Amino acid sequence: MEVEPSFLISIVDDDRSVVEAIGSLLRANGFAVSTFLSAAEFLASPALVRTGCLILDVCMPGLGGLELFRQLKREKRAIPTLFITGHGTAEDRDAAMAEGPLGYLTKPFTEEALLQAIARARAEFRA
Numbered sequence: 646m647e648v649e650p651s652f653l654i655s656i657v658d659d660d661r662s663v664v665e666a667i668g669s670l671l672r673a674n675g676f677a678v679s680t681f682l683s684a685a686e687f688l689a690s691p692a693l694v695r696t697g698c699l700i701l702d703v704c705m706p707g708l709g710g711l712e713l714f715r716q717l718k719r720e721k722r723a724i725p726t727l728f729i730t731g732h733g734t735a736e737d738r739d740a741a742m743a744e745g746p747l748g749y750l751t752k753p754f755t756e757e758a759l760l761q762a763i764a765r766a767r768a769e770f771r772a
Contacts, residue, residue, distance in 0.1 A: 651695070651697070652676070652770055653678070653692060653695045653698075654671055654676050654677065654678050654697065654698045654699075654766075655678075655681065656668055656679070656680045657682075657684055657686075657687045657700070657702060657705070657713070658681075658682070658700075658702035659683060659705040660702070661682060663702070663752070665680070668680045671759075671763070674760065676763070683705060683707060684707060684708035684709070684713040688708075693722070697725070697766060698726075698747075698766035698767070698770070699714075699724045699725070700727050700729060701729070702729055703728050703732070703733065703737065703741060703749075704732050710730075711744065714726055714728075714741075714744055718744070718745075725765070725769045725770065727746060727747045727749075727762045727763075728741050728746050729749075729750050729751075729754065730750075731751070731752040733751045747762050748765070
C-alpha cells in the first residue's frame with residue numbers, strides 16, 4: 646500500500662494503551678502517525694494543520710471527541726474523522742454520525758474496519 650508522505654493520521658484518546666496499539670498498527674501499515682492523550686494536546690500541536698485523518702475517542706475528560714469535532718467544524722477545519730468508543734449506545738452513534746464523520750467504531754474493533762475507514766479518509770484527502 647502506497648501512502649502519501651503528507652498524509653498524517655492523528656489519534657486522540659485518553660487511554661494510552663489504545664493510542665499505542667492503534668499507532669503501532671497504523672505505523673506497521675506504513676502510515677505517519679501522531680498520538681495525543683487529550684483534545685487539548687491535539688489542539689496545541691503543529692499536527693493539527695497537517696492531519697489528514699483524525700481518529701477520535703468520543704468520551705474523554707475535558708473536551709470530548711464530539712465537542713472537538715464540532716469545534717473543528719466551526720473553525721472550518723474539515724478533517725476526515727473516525728470516532729471510536731468503548732461506551733457507545735445506538736443513540737450516541739446516531740448523534741455522532743449526524744455530525745458527518747467518516748465512521749463510528751465501537752471498541753474492540755477489527756483491523757479491517759479501521760483500515761477501511763482510513764482508506765475513505767485517504768480518498769477524501771486526495772480530493
